[in-house]
Structures are given as structure tokens and as C-alpha cells.
Amino acid sequence: MKKTIAVVFGGRSAEHDVSIITAHTPIIQSLLALGQFDVWPIYIAKDGSWYSDQAMNDLAYFKQDNFLEHLARQKKVRILFDKGLKIIWPGIRQKTVQIDIVFPAMHGTLGEDGSLMGLLRMADVPFVGCDLFASAVSMDKVLTKQILAVENISVVPYTWFTRNDWGTDRSACIEKIAGLGWPVFVKPVHLGSSIGITKAKQSSELENAIEVAFHYDDKVLVEKSVENLIEVTLPIMGNEELRLAAIERPLNKTEFFDFSDKYLSGNKNGGGVNSRYSEIPANIDKELAGRVEDLGKRTYRTLGCSGIARVDFLVDETSRQIYVNEVNTLPGSLYYHNWKKAGISAVELVAKLVFLAEERFASQQKTTYTFHSDILKKAGGQKRMAG
Amino acid sequence: MVRNWLSRYNLRYPRSLVYMLQASEYNIFDYLTWYRKTRNFNLVEKRKGLVRTTKSLLLLVISWSMVLFLSGIGIFLLLIYTGQFKYVFFFLVVIFSPHLLAYGIIIPLLTTRVMVQWPAELLIVNAAKRKLKIHTAIKIGVAGSFGKTTMREILKTVLSEGKKVAAPPHSHNTPLGISRFAKTLKGDEEVLIFELGEYCPGDVRRLCNLVQPSMGVITGVNEAHLQRFKSLERTVGTIYELSDYLGKKPVYVNGESELGQKNARPNHFVYSRKGVRGWKIENQKTDLTGTSFIMTKNDMGLEMKSALLGLHQVGPLAAAADIALILGLSPEQVKSGVNKTTPFSHRLELKTDDAGVVTLDDSYNGNPDGFNAAIDFLASLEGCRRFYVTPGLVEMGSQTEEVHRQIGRRLARTSIEKVVLVKNSVTPYIEQGLKEEEYHGEIIWFNDALAAFVALPLLTVKGDVVLLQNDWPDQYQ
Numbered sequence: 043m044k045k046t047i048a049v050v051f052g053g054r055s056a057e058h059d060v061s062i063i064t065a066h067t068p069i070i071q072s073l074l075a076l077g078q079f080d081v082w083p084i085y086i087a088k089d090g091s092w093y094s095d096q097a098m099n100d101l102a103y104f105k106q107d108n109f110l111e112h113l114a115r116q117k118k119v120r121i122l123f124d125k126g127l128k129i130i131w132p133g134i135r136q137k138t139v140q141i142d143i144v145f146p147a148m149h150g151t152l153g154e155d156g157s158l159m160g161l162l163r164m165a166d167v168p169f170v171g172c173d174l175f176a177s178a179v180s181m182d183k184v185l186t187k188q189i190l191a192v193e194n195i196s197v198v199p200y201t202w203f204t205r206n207d208w209g210t211d212r213s214a215c216i217e218k219i220a221g222l223g224w225p226v227f228v229k230p231v232h233l234g235s236s237i238g239i240t241k242a243k244q245s246s247e248l249e250n251a252i253e254v255a256f257h258y259d260d261k262v263l264v265e266k267s268v269e270n271l272i273e274v275t276l277p278i279m280g281n282e283e284l285r286l287a288a289i290e291r292p293l294n295k296t297e298f299f300d301f302s303d304k305y306l307s308g309n310k311n312g313g314g315v316n317s318r319y320s321e322i323p324a325n326i327d328k329e330l331a332g333r334v335e336d337l338g339k340r341t342y343r344t345l346g347c348s349g350i351a352r353v354d355f356l357v358d359e360t361s362r363q364i365y366v367n368e369v370n371t372l373p374g375s376l377y378y379h380n381w382k383k384a385g386i387s388a389v390e391l392v393a394k395l396v397f398l399a400e401e402r403f404a405s406q407q408k409t410t411y412t413f414h415s416d417i418l419k420k421a422g423g424q425k426r427m428a429g
Numbered sequence: 430m431v432r433n434w435l436s437r438y439n440l441r442y443p444r445s446l447v448y449m450l451q452a453s454e455y456n457i458f459d460y461l462t463w464y465r466k467t468r469n470f471n472l473v474e475k476r477k478g479l480v481r482t483t484k485s486l487l488l489l490v491i492s493w494s495m496v497l498f499l500s501g502i503g504i505f506l507l508l509i510y511t512g513q514f515k516y517v518f519f520f521l522v523v524i525f526s527p528h529l530l531a532y533g534i535i536i537p538l539l540t541t542r543v544m545v546q547w548p549a550e551l552l553i554v555n556a557a558k559r560k561l562k563i564h565t566a567i568k569i570g571v572a573g574s575f576g577k578t579t580m581r582e583i584l585k586t587v588l589s590e591g592k593k594v595a596a597p598p599h600s601h602n603t604p605l606g607i608s609r610f611a612k613t614l615k616g617d618e619e620v621l622i623f624e625l626g627e628y629c630p631g632d633v634r635r636l637c638n639l640v641q642p643s644m645g646v647i648t649g650v651n652e653a654h655l656q657r658f659k660s661l662e663r664t665v666g667t668i669y670e671l672s673d674y675l676g677k678k679p680v681y682v683n684g685e686s687e688l689g690q691k692n693a694r695p696n697h698f699v700y701s702r703k704g705v706r707g708w709k710i711e712n713q714k715t716d717l718t719g720t721s722f723i724m725t726k727n728d729m730g731l732e733m734k735s736a737l738l739g740l741h742q743v744g745p746l747a748a749a750a751d752i753a754l755i756l757g758l759s760p761e762q763v764k765s766g767v768n769k770t771t772p773f774s775h776r777l778e779l780k781t782d783d784a785g786v787v788t789l790d791d792s793y794n795g796n797p798d799g800f801n802a803a804i805d806f807l808a809s810l811e812g813c814r815r816f817y818v819t820p821g822l823v824e825m826g827s828q829t830e831e832v833h834r835q836i837g838r839r840l841a842r843t844s845i846e847k848v849v850l851v852k853n854s855v856t857p858y859i860e861q862g863l864k865e866e867e868y869h870g871e872i873i874w875f876n877d878a879l880a881a882f883v884a885l886p887l888l889t890v891k892g893d894v895v896l897l898q899n900d901w902p903d904q905y906q
Contacts, residue, residue, distance in 0.1 A: 075884035
């Protein structure tokens with residue numbers, strides 16, 4: 043009997059639509075091509091409703107003109123997290139499907155940020171990709187920099203503040219930013235796919251950039267812009283033993299590799315990053331490439347990543363200084379275009395990630411989370427006084 | 430089963446019938462073969478859809494008129510007719526209506542064909558025959574179960590280096606197609622090349638009477654269209670009608686086709702990768718960049734290089750070179766012409782995608798010899814992972830099982846890493862052949878060709894070579 047695998051996607055996130063693409067290309071399509079799994083899509087709508095219907099295994103379902111009407115006719119599902127994960131279609135003829143493995147395909151908030159991983163840990167079900175802690179830390183660009191800095195991994199000079207800080211003491215925030223020097227990048231702390239990021243070349247452009255970032259987040263990161271910049275990214279896969287894809291260099295025509303470059307400019311078959319906008323492998327010298335790979339592995343391990351992640355770097359071409367920019371625990375479309383050029387097909391990639399999920403789960407099962415205690419029997423009695 | 434039966438009462442049913450007539454190019458035999466084997470009529474328009482033409486729209490109107498007429502009879506029997514067997518008649522009408530519609534739609538088609546189309550075509554064909562008779566060009570007829578289009582294109586490319594050459598485009602190889610082409614001729618052409626299509630005995634003779642060739646090429650004989658010809662002897666007889674017509678005039682025969690070689694006559698020029706008409710061929714090489722070889726005769730040596738893929742192309746290229754020399758082209762012109770030959774659309778056509786995956790599109794190759802040649806070429810490639818993708822062959826008649834088991838055995842004897850099969854009535858025989866020879870690679874199954882095409886980019890990596898062998902249109906699904 044085939045194992046059941048649930049691919050969870052959509053969600054209340056600015057990257058909801060990107061998540062639908064990642065879920066289908068390559069995850070669901072590869073799982074179906076593998077033929078070893080009974081694939082159940084779990085779609086979380088923008089309003090937070092959960093749906094599951096195998097018709098959703100086809101990306102065309104989400105491209106229908108009357109998609110929302112179709113969705114309105116769908117029965118919402120209930121998810122049971124009791125000793126494994128179950129999808130339940132309530133009703134007179136209630137149907138239940140026990141899920142053996144979960145493949146999270148959610149980008150951004152309330153999914154990639156560890157929220158979903160927390161639920162799946164509670165359910166005690168194996169799931170693909172980074173665990174709760176790595177996901178939560180990597181989603182917070184500031185927290186990521188703080189942890190990496192402790193491990194002596196170079197990060198670009200930065201500052202950060204919350205919406206409340208900005209509202210109550212704007213001048214203090216601006217003063218901190220001025221200390222970085224111009225130009226700077228203003229970023230929402232928790233968003234991926236380059237959404238809400240603005241480059242401010244002078245103070246007059248700053249307020250607008252910050253307002254844009256606060257539109258998406260309540261915490262903003264401002265970091266010094268690296269001039270003479272080479273931007274590269276490195277997808278990494280593995281739990282203990284790591285496998286690296288090719289170092290990729292976005293060939294951005296705009297000033298930085300934004301959402302449109304990443305997802306909207308691709309060809310009709312791509313679904314992911316357009317190869318015309320990236321160079322694989324990046325045309326950088328061997329010594330620099332070696333340092334990028336070494337830093338990538340250190341970053342992956344420092345943050346406790348497992349399964350898959352992508353580490354982004356900023357390289358100052360003149361000084362040859364390499365900075366870790368951010369870590370993405372669910373690269374868009376798993377960056378399968380890059381793995382493909384590195385010799386791993388999408389089907390092999392997805393199969394390997396499922397294997398890694400099961401491997402990590404088996405390892406976690408060896409950990410004892412409970413122990414026998416008679417503390418309850420003693421609770422409620424007269425408190426013993428110390429000494 | 431009930432769902433299949435009910436699919437005949439779906440509102441799309443009349444449209445599906447008209448679509449299949451159109452997809453079969455209004456060939457009644459193909460249409461009826463499809464109709465008899467089809468169980469579910471809901472999923473007929475898979476690969477393509479009905480193209481709105483005057484003919485198809487007219488047939489759609491006729492089919493709906495028939496539906497209304499049959500419904501009227503049903504209503505009459507149920508509500509007005511008072512005879513003893515009213516319910517029996519009613520149920521008979523309900524049960525047989527879909528069949529009456531499927532067969533009834535042929536009647537106006539046949540009537541129009543006999544009353545209008547054939548007389549009109551006869552006028553067009555006769556006019557073409559008169560025009561071709563007085564045309565002074567050397568006319569070359571190309572017949573065979575396979576490889577006709579490739580031979581035509583090779584000849585056209587090579588001869589064009591020194592002559593003004595014309596040939597019907599695409600696969601226009603019927604009397605009407607050739608006649609329409611003849612209308613476009615200006616009269617100053619020096620060589621005309623005609624592909625002679627064969628659908629039933631007598632076809633090649635009829636086409637010879639039309640084009641009046643002075644030279645011929647028989648590209649080979651095999652099981653292609655065996656379902657129509659019933660026996661290989663009939664196929665051989667039909668194709669060799671070209672030889673019968675030409676008598677002592679030059680005929681080139683592909684010696685790499687077993688049946689072609691066997692039936693070659695003493696005055697025929699047999700060509701193969703070993704040579705043709707005294708030319709010896711040496712140093713044959715082929716890879717993804719093309720095919721090269723050296724032709725030598727007496728003191729003359731011609732180094733040839735073509736972008737066509739596979740050693741099976743050496744024979745046709747050599748034959749074309751020899752014909753060109755006979756027609757007066759210089760050795761340099763011949764070399765230049767061979768150098769300009771490139772893969773033709775969907776016939777071992779090489780495409781490389783952004784990810785560096787090489788696809789060999791051989792989707793128009795639907796015959797056993799072509800399959801063997803393509804498998805051999807794929808097997809000859811080194812340093813890459815190779816995928817062989819196929820839904821198998823159609824119209825193999827009584828040879829279906831053996832032909833496909835042979836394909837499986839041939840694949841197993843190579844070291845091709847992955848065989849991707851599309852589920853249908855013939856691919857299990859390929860699997861059997863693979864197992865008989867203890868194939869060590871991976872067999873990957875897909876429910877239909879579209880699913881395979883969607884999955885292939887997900888299965889491949891940079892440097893992989895994927896051979897897409899044959900494609901089944903909807904009438905064979």
C-alpha cells in the first residue's frame with residue numbers, strides 16, 4: 043500500500059501564490075511522477091480555511107477564472123493532530139485519511155516561520171524541511187544575523203526597530219540608520235521572496251521605504267548596502283551529511299533581485315526562477331566559491347537547518363569580503379532548476395527530501411520526551427519548607 | 430461499464446464523433462476502427478480539439494439534426510404510438526441511437542465524397558497529370574513504408590546545390606496533395622521530387638501515373654500500416670509498384686531494409702551504410718553533433734558531414750550524393766549539399782533546453798526500422814544518462830506483439846538507463862521484451878503521454894538525453 047503524503051501550501055502570507063507554485067512545481071508533480079505515494083494536497087486559503095481535494099494536485103485548479111467560486115463549494119476539512127496527522131472531511135459520510143508524511147510548501151509567515159512545523163511536531167508526524175527552531179530563527183532576519191554574528195560569521199552592518207519604536211521615537215531610529223552610511227536596504231524582517239524591500243540612497247527616501255516595509259511587517263531591518271556587489275545564493279540539502287547545489291548568481295537588471303525577477307519573469311515551463319536571470323554556476327573564482335560553500339555549510343549547521351535551505355550571500359567584489367545575507371528554509375520551487383544543473387532531478391530531489399524527513403523523524407524517536415514521575419501524587423499536599 | 434455506456438448519451442458525444450472524423454482526416458476506416466474499440470466517449474479530445482471548418486461545422490449540424498430526429502422518434506413512440514410493442518421499440522431506439530448516429534454520420538460524408546469530392550478531385554488530378562506530362566524536369570518518385578520524407582528532404586537539399594528543385598511540402602503524398610502542388614509549378618524547375626504515399630494496393634501505381642517519374646527511390650518496406658495491408662507481401666507489392674512503373678529506369682533501394690533488400694531486382698541500385706553503386710563508405714561516425722563518413726570510388730574521395738543523426742542516415746545521404754553526381758552536380762556541390770542537410774521537424778530533431786537537457790524529438794517516427802535506428806543512435810551516445818520514451822507503434826496488425834517484444838529486447842541489449850513507457854495496449858509487450866532480456870535499467874510508467882511530458886523535466890538533469898519516440902494522436906488513445 044502506498045504511503046500517504048500531504049503537501050501543505052497556500053496560507054495567510056504575502057507569498058501565498060508563490061507557495062501554490064512551489065507545492066505543484068516541483069513537489070506534487072514529482073511525487074506523482076514517483077508513483078510511490080498517495081498525494082493529498084492541503085490548501086490553506088488566504089482567509090485561513092483549510093481544504094483538501096485531490097483535484098488540487100493539478101495547478102490548473104488554482105488558475106481557473108472562477109477559482110474562488112469553486113473553492114466556496116469545497117467542503118472545509120478538519121485536521122486531527124492526535125498521534126499522527128489525519129485529514130477529516132466531516133459530514134454524514136465522514137471520510138478520514140491518515141497521513142504518513144507531510145511536505146510543507148509554505149512560504150513566509152504562518153507556515154515557513156515554524157508555525158506549521160510546531161503543529162506537525164505536536165502531531166508526531168515526519169515532515170520535510172527545516173524543523174521548528176531553524177524555521178523560526180531563519181524567518182527573522184535580525185535574529186538570524188544576531189546568531190550568526192555570535193558564531194563569527196560575517197553579516198552586513200545593520201540596525202532594526204519595531205513599528206512601535208518608529209511610532210514613538212522616529213528620530214532615534216533615523217539616527218541609528220544614519221550611523222550605517224548610505225545607501226541602505228530597508229526590509230521587512232519576516233518576509234521572503236524580496237517582498238517589501240526598498241533601497242534608500244538618501245535620507246529623503248528613507249521614510250517611504252520604511253512605510254513600505256511596515257506595510258508587511260511590524261519589525262524592520264535596515265542594513266548597509268554592499269557596493270561592488272556580487273549577489274550569490276547556495277541551496278543546501280541534508281541532515282548531518284550536507285550536499286550542495288551550484289552557487290547561483292542572479293543576473294538582475296534591476297538594482298536587486300526582486301519578486302518579479304524571481305517568480306514572474308520565468309518561462310512558461312519554469313515555475314521558478316528564470317534561468318535567463320541567473321548564472322549557474324556563478325562565474326566566480328574557485329577560492330571565492332570555496333569560501334562561499336564553507337560559509338554556507340557553517341551557516342546551515344549554526345542555525346540547525348535540516349532537509350533543505352538556501353543561504354544568500356553578499357560579496358564585495360573589491361574587498362572580497364563575503365557576508366551571509368539571509369537563510370531561506372523553503373527555497374521557491376525548492377530551487378530545483380539549480381539542483382537540476384547540479385545533477386539532481388526534481389524527482390530525485392523530492393524523494394531525497396522525503397527520505398531525510400523520515401531519517402530525522404526516526405532519530406527524534408530515539409529521544410525520550412517523558413519520564414515517570416510521582417510528582418502529581420505529592421502535589422496539593424502541605425508545602426515543605428526549605429531548610 | 431455503466432459510465433462507459435452512459436458516455437454515449439453525453440451532450441459531447443456528437444462533437445466527439447465529428448472530432449474523430451476530422452482527426453482521422455475523414456478516413457472512414459480509421460474512424461470506424463477507433464469507434465469499435467472506444468469504450469468511453471467522454472475523453473476523446475485529449476491532445477487536440479475540434480477545429481472549426483466548414484466541413485466539420487456542417488457535420489456537427491447534421492449530427493445534431495440526427496440527434497433531434499432520433500429523439501423525435503423516441504418521443505413519438507413513448508407518447509403517441511399505441512402499438513403493443515411501444516416500449517420495446519422505444520428502448521431499442523434508446524439503445525441503438527448512439528450507434529445509428531456514429532454510423533449514420535458517415536452517409537452524408539460518403540455521399541458528398543462520391544457526388545462532389547471525387548469528380549472535383551478527378552478534374553484537378555487530370556489537370557495536374559497533363560501539366561506534369563509536359564514538364565521537362567527530372568521527376569524522382571520516393572516510395573517506402575518509412576523514411577520517405579527524410580529521403581525527399583535529403584534529395585531536395587543536396588540537389589538544390591546545382592539544380593532548381595521543387596517538392597510538395599509537408600507530407601503531401603496523395604493524388605490531391607500532389608496535384609495542388611503541381612498547380613504551383615512555374616515550369617522552369619529542373620528536378621521534381623515526389624513522395625508517393627501508400628494506403629492500399631494500387632496507390633503507388635496511381636501516383637506514378639500522375640507524376641510519371643523517371644527515377645525512383647525505395648526507402649524500405651516493413652510492418653508500417655500492416656493493419657491496412659493485412660500482409661507484408663501486399664505491402665511489398667504496393668511499394669514495388671514504383672519499380673514496376675519504372676522498368677529499366679534507375680531505382681535505388683535501401684539495402685538496410687530486410688524486405689527492401691530481399692525484393693530488390695538485379696538492375697536496382699542498392700544503397701546502405703556500406704556503399705552504393707561502386708562507392709565504398711568508410712569512417713562512419715555519429716554523435717549529437719551529426720554524422721560523418723567518407724565515400725570513395727576509384728581515385729575520388731568525398732568527405733561528408735551532415736547534421737542528421739544516426740548511422741542509418743549514411744545510406745540515404747550516399748544515395749542522394751550518387752544521384753546528384755549522376756545529374757551533373759560537381760563533387761564540391763555534393764559535399765556542400767550534404768553538409769546543409771539538417772534534422773527535419775520531429776524526426777530525430779535535436780533540441781537543448783535551458784537546463785542543458787537534450788531532447789531528441791522523433792515523435793513522427795512510427796515504424797519498426799525507425800525505432801531500431803533511433804534506439805541504436807541513443808545507445809551509441811556515451812557519457813550521459815539516456816531516457817527512451819515511447820507509447821509504441823500503431824497499425825502493426827497481427828505483428829503487434831512480436832514487433833513490440835523485439836523493441837523491448839533491443840532496448841534491453843543496450844545500456845540505456847531509463848525506459849519510459851506510456852500505458853496502452855502495446856507497451857506491456859515492450860516490457861515483456863525488456864524482461865526477457867533481463868533489462869537492468871529502470872522502467873517508468875505513465876498513464877498517458879501528457880503525464881510523461883509533464884514529468885520529464887522533473888526527471889532529468891543537465892546532460893541527460895531524452896529520446897521521444899513516436900506519438901499517438903487521439904484516434905489511437
